[in-house]
Amino acid sequence: xxxxxxxxxxxxxxxxxxxxxxxxKAAPAEYVVITPxxxxxxxxxxxxxxxxxxxxxxxxxxxxxxxxxxxxxIRMLLSAGFTITERRYIGREDDTGFHHAAxxxxxxxxxxxx
Amino acid sequence: MxxxxxxxxxxxxxxxxxxxxxxxxxIPRALEAGGKVVLEKMxxxxxxxxxxxxxxxxxSTGKLAASLGVSPAKLNRENNLDVKVGFSENRGDVSNAxxxxxxxxxxxxxxxxxxLKQTKxxxxxxxxEEMQRILKEELNLP
Numbered sequence: 001x002x003x004x005x006x007x008x009x010x011x012x013x014x015x016x017x018x019x020x021x022x023x024x025k026a027a028p029a030e031y032v033v034i035t036p037x038x039x040x041x042x043x044x045x046x047x048x049x050x051x052x053x054x055x056x057x058x059x060x061x062x063x064x065x066x067x068x069x070x071x072x073x074i075r076m077l078l079s080a081g082f083t084i085t086e087r088r089y090i091g092r093e094d095d096t097g098f099h100h101a102a103x104x105x106x107x108x109x110x111x112x113x114x
Numbered sequence: 115m116x117x118x119x120x121x122x123x124x125x126x127x128x129x130x131x132x133x134x135x136x137x138x139x140x141i142p143r144a145l146e147a148g149g150k151v152v153l154e155k156m157x158x159x160x161x162x163x164x165x166x167x168x169x170x171x172x173x174s175t176g177k178l179a180a181s182l183g184v185s186p187a188k189l190n191r192e193n194n195l196d197v198k199v200g201f202s203e204n205r206g207d208v209s210n211a212x213x214x215x216x217x218x219x220x221x222x223x224x225x226x227x228x229x230l231k232q233t234k235x236x237x238x239x240x241x242x243e244e245m246q247r248i249l250k251e252e253l254n255l256p
Contacts, residue, residue, distance in 0.1 A: 021225060038235040086231075088219075090215075093222055098221075102219050
């Protein structure tokens with residue numbers, strides 16, 4: 001399973017609508033957008049990469065108290081083996097009323113042959 | 115504004131710890147060389163983030179990209195030498211740090227374009243390698 005598939009499953013099972021890249025539907029009062037950040041190869045053997053590390057940002061938007069959902073997401077991500085590289089409250093957007101929090105995650109996958 | 119740190123490996127620092135005066139002169143040069151590597155990567159990531167996928171025609175003025183730079187090596191609060199790659203501030207209307215934050219994290223209705231995090235991931239290794247190369251050169255190490 002790819003990182004994006006895994007993340008989509010986790011966020012959906014936390015009861016939050018989620019899309020990758022941009023939230024194209026009319027936005028509900030609470031939702032998550034997944035933005036891939038980077039992919040890099042580590043651990044080379046015989047000039048071939050053995051491991052792929054992927055990094056992704058989850059942006060949680062909520063018009064209510066966002067803390068419970070944020071904590072739930074973090075618990076689920078950790079128990080699924082993700083590394084949390086950053087948690088940050090970005091702020092409340094006065095024009096839209098959304099609280100915005102960012103959670104950056106990383107996961108290593110064994111590199112399949114290209 | 116978000117902040118990322120790139121540090122030299124401890125094992126490497128231990129091997130050069132007792133070198134005294136030569137080291138004092140070499141460290142700022144190594145840091146500046148490392149800073150340059152990060153700056154170039156960040157410039158190209160920032161350029162590709164500005165004005166990409168905007169709902170309306172981009173009104174970019176080029177001020178944010180032009181304000182990006184690297185500081186000279188100075189002692190920080192913890193008495194360690196460092197260089198900083200970031201934005202200078204004298205834009206006037208809004209701060210460059212705020213605009214960079216908006217680009218990096220996005221907002222409701224504006225997708226994030228994480229140029230800073232990308233820079234950290236992709237420049238960490240080349241930055242450390244360049245700093246080690248300069249130090250070896252300056253200290254005549256094998």
